Every structure is written in structure tokens, then in C-alpha cells.
Amino acid sequence: MWFPVNPRSATPIYQQLVDGIKESVAKGVLPYGTKLPSVRELASTLTLNHNTVAKAYQQLEREGVIEVIQGRGTYVTAAFPGEPPDYRARLAKLEDMMKQMLVEAHYLNLGDDALLSLLVATMNEWKKGRTGS
Amino acid sequence: MWFPVNPRSATPIYQQLVDGIKESVAKGVLPYGTKLPSVRELASTLTLNHNTVAKAYQQLEREGVIEVIQGRGTYVTAAFPGEPPDYRARLAKLEDMMKQMLVEAHYLNLGDDALLSLLVATMNEWKKGRTGS
Amino acid sequence: MWFPVNPRSATPIYQQLVDGIKESVAKGVLPYGTKLPSVRELASTLTLNHNTVAKAYQQLEREGVIEVIQGRGTYVTAAFPGEPPDYRARLAKLEDMMKQMLVEAHYLNLGDDALLSLLVATMNEWKKGRTGS
Amino acid sequence: MWFPVNPRSATPIYQQLVDGIKESVAKGVLPYGTKLPSVRELASTLTLNHNTVAKAYQQLEREGVIEVIQGRGTYVTAAFPGEPPDYRARLAKLEDMMKQMLVEAHYLNLGDDALLSLLVATMNEWKKGRTGS
DNA sequence: GTGGTCTAGACCACC
DNA sequence: GTGGTCTAGACCACC
Numbered sequence: 048m049w050f051p052v053n054p055r056s057a058t059p060i061y062q063q064l065v066d067g068i069k070e071s072v073a074k075g076v077l078p079y080g081t082k083l084p085s086v087r088e089l090a091s092t093l094t095l096n097h098n099t100v101a102k103a104y105q106q107l108e109r110e111g112v113i114e115v116i117q118g119r120g121t122y123v124t125a126a127f128p129g130e131p132p133d134y135r136a137r138l139a140k141l142e143d144m145m146k147q148m149l150v151e152a153h154y155l156n157l158g159d160d161a162l163l164s165l166l167v168a169t170m171n172e173w174k175k176g177r178t179g180s
Numbered sequence: 181m182w183f184p185v186n187p188r189s190a191t192p193i194y195q196q197l198v199d200g201i202k203e204s205v206a207k208g209v210l211p212y213g214t215k216l217p218s219v220r221e222l223a224s225t226l227t228l229n230h231n232t233v234a235k236a237y238q239q240l241e242r243e244g245v246i247e248v249i250q251g252r253g254t255y256v257t258a259a260f261p262g263e264p265p266d267y268r269a270r271l272a273k274l275e276d277m278m279k280q281m282l283v284e285a286h287y288l289n290l291g292d293d294a295l296l297s298l299l300v301a302t303m304n305e306w307k308k309g310r311t312g313s
Numbered sequence: 314m315w316f317p318v319n320p321r322s323a324t325p326i327y328q329q330l331v332d333g334i335k336e337s338v339a340k341g342v343l344p345y346g347t348k349l350p351s352v353r354e355l356a357s358t359l360t361l362n363h364n365t366v367a368k369a370y371q372q373l374e375r376e377g378v379i380e381v382i383q384g385r386g387t388y389v390t391a392a393f394p395g396e397p398p399d400y401r402a403r404l405a406k407l408e409d410m411m412k413q414m415l416v417e418a419h420y421l422n423l424g425d426d427a428l429l430s431l432l433v434a435t436m437n438e439w440k441k442g443r444t445g446s
Numbered sequence: 447m448w449f450p451v452n453p454r455s456a457t458p459i460y461q462q463l464v465d466g467i468k469e470s471v472a473k474g475v476l477p478y479g480t481k482l483p484s485v486r487e488l489a490s491t492l493t494l495n496h497n498t499v500a501k502a503y504q505q506l507e508r509e510g511v512i513e514v515i516q517g518r519g520t521y522v523t524a525a526f527p528g529e530p531p532d533y534r535a536r537l538a539k540l541e542d543m544m545k546q547m548l549v550e551a552h553y554l555n556l557g558d559d560a561l562l563s564l565l566v567a568t569m570n571e572w573k574k575g576r577t578g579s
Numbered sequence: 580g581t582g583g584t585c586t587a588g589a590c591c592a593c594c
Numbered sequence: 595g596t597g598g599t600c601t602a603g604a605c606c607a608c609c
Contacts, residue, residue, distance in 0.1 A: 057607090059584060070279065073286035086597060096586045101597070109508075112287075114321050118594035118596050131287060132532075141284045144277060145302045147199070151274050153206035154245075154264060159303050166299065169278045170292055188513050192608060229609055325593060332546070339552035362594055378553075397553060407550050410543060411568045412469070417540045419472035420511075420530060425569055432565065435544045436558050456592090458599060485582060495601045500582070517581050517609035 048084050052093055060095060064103035069112055072123055074173065083113060083121040181217050185226055193228060197236035202245055205256055207306070216246060216254040314350050318359055326361060330369035335378055338389055340439070349379060349387040447483050451492055459494060463502035468511055471522055473572065482512060482520040 050067040052060055071077045083089070086104060090097040104121055107113045111132065114124050131137065152162045183200040185193055204210045216222070219237060223230040237254060240246045244265060247257050264270065285295045316333040318326055337343045349355070352370060356363040370387060373379045377398060380390050397403065418428045449466040451459055470476045482488070485503060489496040503520055506512045510531065513523050530536065551561045 054585090061584080066280070066283075069287070070283050073283045085595075087595090096588095097597095098587090098599095099585065101599095102584090104597080110287075115597065116320050116594095117325060118592085119320070120596060127289065129289070131289065132535075134288070136531075137284065137288055141281065141288065141290075141298070142302060144281050144284065145299055146203070146306070148274065148277050148281065149303065149306055150199075150203050150206045151270065151277065154202070154243075155267070155270055155274060156260065156262075156264065157274075163296070163299070165274070166278055166296070169275060170282065173279070173282055187515050187518070187609095192516060194608080232609065235608090320594095327593080332549075335553070336545070336549050339549045365594065368593090376553075393555065395555070397555065400554070403550065403554055407547065407554060407556075407564070408568060410547050410550065411565055412572070413465070414540065414543050414547065415569065415572055416465075416469050416472045417536065417543065420468070420509075421533070421536055421540065422526065422528075422530065423540075429562070429565070431540070432544055432562070435541060436548065439545070439548055453600090460599080484580075486580090495603095496582095497584095497602095498600065500584095501599090503582080514582065515609095517607085519581060 048089070048092070050093065052095070061099050061103040061106070064100065065106050065110075068103070068107060069110075072112055077123050079123055079125045081123045083123070085120060181222065181225070183226065185228065194232050194235040194239070197233065198239050198243075201236070201240060202243075205245055210256050212256055212258045214256045216256070218253065314355065314358070316359065318361065327365050327368040327372070330366065331372050331376075334369070334373060335376075338378055343389050345389055345391040347389045349389070351386065447488070447491070449492065451494070460498050460502040460505070463499065464505050464509075467502070467506060468509075471511055476522050478522055478524045480522045482522070484519060 050064060050071075052063050052067075054060060056063065058066075068077070068083075077083075083104075084092065086100045087097045089095075090100045093100075104113065104115070108115055108121075111124055111127070113121050115121050148162075157165070183197060183204075185196050185200070187193060189196065191199075201210070201216075210216075216237075217225065219233045220230050222228075223233045226233075237246065237248075241248055244257055246254050248254050282295075290298070316330060316337075318329050318333070320326060322329065324332075334343070334349075343349075349370075350358065352366045353363050355361075356366045359366075370379065370381075374381055377390055379387050381387050415428075423431070449463060449470075451462050451466075453459060455462065457465075467476070467482075476482075482503075483491065485499045486496045488494075489499045492499075503512065503514070507514055507520075510523055510526070512520050514520050547561075556564070
């Protein structure tokens with residue numbers, strides 16, 4: 048298991064890990080029940096300190112993405128059936144991201160149609176990386 | 181001139197200013213050529229440290245959103261007719277934002293259609309706030 | 314004999330067992346003298362490591378909830394007629410739990426009356442599960 | 447500002463800090479807007495590492511008890527007007543604490559009335575420590 | 580000055 | 595083996 052990590056980036060390393068793992072889960076690369084590498088194992092693979100990886104795992108657990116089973120390891124959580132917790136806050140966050148995207152699109156001289164096309168294209172590419180289930 | 185700034189937010193104040201000004205420009209609220217208030221003036225209006233405002237202006241200049249004319253003041257830059265500078269970098273950034281958006285949508289159990297509808301709705305609301313550009 | 318145990322919970326499994334057995338005894342589901350299953354038997358019923366069950370039994374014995382009779386098995390201890398041993402320590406613990414409860418109630422915007430009503434309601438529901446002791 | 451901390455306790459130091467600060471806020475000892483000591487200052491007062499204090503502050507911020515103002519310091523948040531976030535989860539936690547309390551009361555041979563009296567007494571003592579507002 | 584991040588390394592509880 | 599906690603100490607961004 049591998050995640051690209053850039054120590055010089057402005058976004059903290061542990062956050063990069065959180066984002067990367069959430070993305071892998073969303074894409075289906077890490078299906079429900081997958082055992083993640085242990086904190087120390089992943090740390091040594093990525094040449095990071097174990098505390099950094101632990102911090103990422105803890106945040107992922109708080110977000111409900113993974114579950115820790117005592118003394119056994121860490122596993123990907125099953126998808127939520129209905130509305131996830133913090134639905135309103137998450138939706139607000141998504142709308143915020145959209146607004147920022149519209150601002151960026153403006154500075155790229157992209158009209159609404161061009162932006163939508165680009166999004167659809169990105170969705171399709173996304174699906175290629177997806178594993179069944 | 182006024183921009184909503186929240187000192188309690190996790191995003192840095194200078195970044196909130198950058199985002200707010202870029203948004204106002206994109207929406208046409210601040211059309212080409214508009215003279216921005218001086219660093220110290222805006223700082224006192226928003227009760228911020230002038231270093232914070234200066235940092236925001238510097239970043240906006242770097243991004244080509246505003247121009248400083250020595251001894252005259254700071255002005256909103258005209259839109260680029262064709263491809264803007266740093267086109268590739270900006271496009272990559274936009275695609276990155278899209279991917280993050282797709283991840284968020286997954287955890288909200290939003291399908292592709294629902295996400296697209298939400299984006300179209302956000303676009304339309306956006307246009308309401310727009311002044312002819 | 315069965316106790317609900319959740320390996321995903323943050324509270325250790327052996328602690329969940331201790332709590333569950335104490336609760337069953339308090340409710341009268343396990344009356345005085347009941348023979349508990351052997352460590353290995355309970356471990357296999359609940360698919361737990363036998364060390365985990367042994368740890369729970371040891372703590373329960375220390376708390377005076379159960380008694381091990383060498384070569385015969387493990388039995389629920391009879392209730393003490395008057396003041397139980399460690400009275401002061403246990404009372405201090407109870408008062409500590411109350412204080413924590415008051416803190417929680419504060420953050421739930423629950424007034425004193427609302428909290429008392431909730432406690433009385435919980436007591437009544439509790440009694441339903443009770444077998445005459 | 448001072449909080450009792452026991453490094454040998456089973457509950458982690460950072461959690462003891464969280465509990466202690468939440469209690470002080472609930473009691474009104476730390477009213478809305480109070481500036482907390484800086485992470486490093488509190489760490490040196492309690493002879494703890496700054497990381498430990500920082501971890502406590504971060505959790506308190508997540509729970510909405512305190513707010514960080516960038517570069518300025520940490521302040522006690524105003525009370526929520528209506529239902530707090532995570533209302534259901536918090537209420538479930540409170541009910542869990544009550545059940546555990548009932549179990550403990552049983553082993554102290556405390557009847558329902560005795561337990562209620564003790565709770566009322568604890569509430570009243572609690573109020574003494576309370577500062578107006 | 581203020582909080583946040585990260586490494587190195589030790590120690591501990593749980594299973 | 596597994597995650598969690600803690601200290602010591604360095605470095606950084608923000609205001």
C-alpha cells in the first residue's frame with residue numbers, strides 16, 4: 048500500500064494521508080473491510096514518524112472512514128446506508144468547494160458548459176479507477 | 181468596501197481576504213479598473229493588522245488579480261482575452277478541486293446526477309449575484 | 314450465557330465484559346449463587362481470546378462480584394447486608410460519575426429538573442429488566 | 447489557572463485536561479470569552495509537554511468548548527442557544543452514564559430515593575462553585 | 580507571542 | 595503485534 052506524500056507541501060503530511068486514504072476508499076481501491084497497514088508499517092514505508100500516521104488514522108476514525116479493532120489492526124468501515132452524520136455541515140462544505148471552483152473557472156475563462164464538461168470528464172476518468180462494489 | 185472576515189475560522193485571515201476579493205472580481209462586483217482601498221485603509225475598516233492586508237494584496241498581485249501602480253494605488257486587473265498565464269497549473273488545480281469534490285460527494289452518498297444538479301443550482305445562484313462584466 | 318461485546322468499541326473488551334456482568338447481577342438476571350461458565354467456555358461462546366475473559370473474571374473477583382471456588386467453578390457472590398467493603402472509595406467514584414454527568418447535562422442544555430426526570434425515567438426502564446432479587 | 451493532573455491515572459493526561467476544563471466552563475468558573483493560558487504557558491505551569499496541552503486544546507475545540515483565534519490565543523466559546531450539535535449521540539452517552547451509575551448504586555446498596563437525594567445534594571454543591579451567568 | 584506539525588524515541592494497554 | 599500516549603526539542607505560519 049502506497050500513498051504519495053509531499054513533505055514540502057503547505058498541507059500537513061497527516062492531512063495528505065487523510066485525503067489520500069479517503070480518496071482510495073471513495074474510488075473503491077480500498078473496499079469495505081480492507082485491513083490497512085499498521086501505523087508503524089505505513090510509517091516505515093513512507094519514511095514518516097509513526098506519530099504522524101497515527102494522527103491521520105485517528106482523524107479518519109473520527110470521520111467514520113476506518114475502524115480500529117483493539118490489538119488487531121485498522122479496517123475500512125462499511126458505507127453508510129442513509130444520510131451520514133454531520134450531513135448539513137458536510138453539504139455546506141461541498142457547496143463552499145463549488146463556489147471556489149466557480150471562481151477558479153472564471154479566471155480560466157471557462158464558461159458554465161465548459162466547466163460542466165470538464166466535471167463529467169473527470170467523473171468518467173474517476174470511474175475507470177473504480178473497482179466493482 | 182467591505183469583506184466578511186472571520187478571525188475564528190481555521191483558514192487564515194489573509195487567505196479569506198484573497199478568496200473574498202477574487203470572488204468579488206469574478207462576480208463582477210469589482211469590475212476592471214476599480215481602485216481598491218489602501219492597505220492601511222482596508223486594515224482599519226476591517227480592524228485587521230495592516231501586515232495581514234498587505235500579505236493578501238501581495239498574493240493577489242502574484243496571481244494577477246490586481247495591479248499596484250506605484251504612487252497611484254491598487255487596481256483590479258483587466259480580464260485576459262485568451263488563455264491566462266499559468267494556464268496548465270491553474271487547470272491542474274481546478275481538476276484537483278474537482279477530485280476532492282467527488283470524494284466529498286461520495287461520503288454524502290450523492291450520485292453523479294445529484295452532484296451535477298447541485299452544481300447547476302449553485303451556478304444559477306451565482307449568476308444572481310453577478311453584475312454585468 | 315451471552316453478553317453483547319463490540320470489538321470496535323473504544324472501551325476494552327474485558328471492560329465491556331466486566332460492565333455487562335455487573336449489570337446482569339445488579340438487575341437480578343444473574344442471581345446469587347449462579348454458576349458462571351468457565352473462562353474457556355465463555356471465550357469460545359463469544360469468540361474471544363481466553364486471556365480476555367480471564368482478565369475480566371479477575372477484575373470481577375477483585376470487586377467482590379464473583380467468587381472462584383477452586384476446582385468447582387466461579388459463582389456470583391451474595392449481596393452484602395450492610396455497608397459493602399471499600400464503601401468510601403466506591404461512594405467517591407459514584408460522586409465522580411455524578412459530576413461528569415452534570416457536566417454532560419450542561420452541554421446538552423439540560424436543567425436540573427430535566428436531568429432528574431431523565432434519571433427517574435431511566436430507573437423505571439431499568440426496573441422492567443429486573444428479576445426479583 | 448490550575449488543573450489537577452495525575453500522570454499515573456489510567457485516564458490519559460490530555461483527557462484529564464479536557465474533563466477539567468469542560469467542568470470549569472460548565473460551572474462558570476471560566477465564563478464565555480475567558481482567555482485560556484497559552485499552550486506553552488499551561489504546559490510549563492503543569493510541567494507537561496506542550497504537545498500534551500495542545501492535544502487537549504484541539505479536542506476541546508472540536509467539541510466546541512473553546513475557540514482558537516489565529517496568532518492571538520484560545521478563548522472559551524459562548525454557550526449554544528438551542529440543541530447542540532451531535533445532540534442524539536451526546537444524549538445516548540448521558541443515558542449510558544446513568545445506567546452505569548445505577549449499577550454502581552446497586553453495589554452500594556443505595557435505593558432509588560437515596561440515589562436521587564445524593565444527586566440533588568451534588569447539584570446543590572455544584573451550584574455553590576458556580577459564578578453568576 | 581500564538582498554535583500546529585513533525586521527528587526521535589520510550590513506555591504502556593490490549594489482544 | 596497493534597494502536598495510544600508522552601517527553602524533548604526543532605521548525606513553521608499567522609498576527
